[in-house]
Amino acid sequence: MLAAVIVGFIAMAVLSFMPILGPIIAGFIAGILAGGGAGNGAKAGFLSGIIGALIWALLTFLFSALLGGLLGGGWGALLGGSLGGIFGLVLIVASLVNAFLGIVGGAIGGALRGTGK
Secondary structure: OHHHHHHHHHHHHHOOOOOOHHHHHHHHHHHHHHOOOHHHHHHHHHHHHHHHHHHHHHHHHHHHHHHHHHHHHHHHHHHHHHHHHHHHHHHHHHHHHHHHHHHHHHHHHHHHHOOOO
16 A cells, blocks of 8 residues: 555656646556555545645745755744745645545546455
8 A cells, every 4th residue: 555655646746737637647546556446546545645745845845944044044044944834734735635636536546456356
């Protein structure tokens, strides 16, 4: 399951230029790799989207703090980190849409693969 979630996250990052189809295809890939039916596939697709959102938010926060520190010193780092944190939270909320689209693709992929019995 962990490998399916990681591959789904990578696919979601690569396909991020496609707003709706990208998360569905990434969830589909995660669902096929996870196997175990539609429920397990949906779980893998959802986790791919959530982990992706958390990683992008963390990278946004770190990059903003680093950039603020380089450009403005101590207060610049604080301001950059604060703005990065706010933007990261907005990014997490917006990425929930991707997670729910990943559920759809994961359920379809898991159902197509079946339970493997």
